[in-house]
Amino acid sequence: MEILNEILIVGRPIIKSKAFADCMQIRHHKNTTIAQHMINVTVTCLKISNFLESKGFKIDRKRLILASISHDLAMAHAKELYGFSGYFTTAFRHPIDSFKIAQEICDIHEKTSKAITRHMWPLCIVPPNCIEGWILTIADKYIAIQELFHKEKTYEIKKINFLKKPVTSD
Ligand SMILES: [Fe+2]
Numbered sequence: 001m002e003i004l005n006e007i008l009i010v011g012r013p014i015i016k017s018k019a020f021a022d023c024m025q026i027r028h029h030k031n032t033t034i035a036q037h038m039i040n041v042t043v044t045c046l047k048i049s050n051f052l053e054s055k056g057f058k059i060d061r062k063r064l065i066l067a068s069i070s071h072d073l074a075m076a077h078a079k080e081l082y083g084f085s086g087y088f089t090t091a092f093r094h095p096i097d098s099f100k101i102a103q104e105i106c107d108i109h110e111k112t113s114k115a116i117t118r119h120m121w122p123l124c125i126v127p128p129n130c131i132e133g134w135i136l137t138i139a140d141k142y143i144a145i146q147e148l149f150h151k152e153k154t155y156e157i158k159k160i161n162f163l164k165k166p167v168t169s170d
């Protein structure tokens with residue numbers, strides 16, 4: 001299945017949510033919104049998964065997509081949640097709050113929850129405990145650098161029309 005379709009199907013409960021719509025309004029890493037960032041990270045997670053699966057690794061793609069598409073949901077409300085308490089408080093707390101928001105939207109498996117809450121490793125000290133968590137952690141850092149420093153290459157965003165209009169239900 002084409003990667004973006006896979007994300008749309010599996011990630012649909014999150015992508016349709018108000019929390020995700022809020023993420024479409026807030027700029028992140030200078031050149032993207034939080035929603036675009038989470039899509040970019042999810043696309044990269046699946047590209048890494050495709051490579052690893054071709055080498056015989058087993059990846060739980062559904063749980064990886066749900067973790068990746070949710071991992072920064074709380075950043076849309078960072079100012080209200082964390083005020084002016086600074087970068088480190090935001091960096092420490094947004095993974096846990098993003099998990100809580102995702103859990104209110106859909107059933108979140110433990111593997112997904114740990115991948116979300118540990119995606120800021122090594123800052124959060126406790127490392128990911130599954131391959132899906134490691135993929136998310138690595139993809140998030142790689143994409144953050146791309147978004148910050150390579151504006152002209154800003155990734156898959158141009159292809160993703162649904163980010164420009166509300167996602168409707170079936
Ligand atoms: Fe994050």
Ligand SMILES: [Fe+2]
Nearest residue numbers: 037071072140
């Ligand atoms: Fe992120």
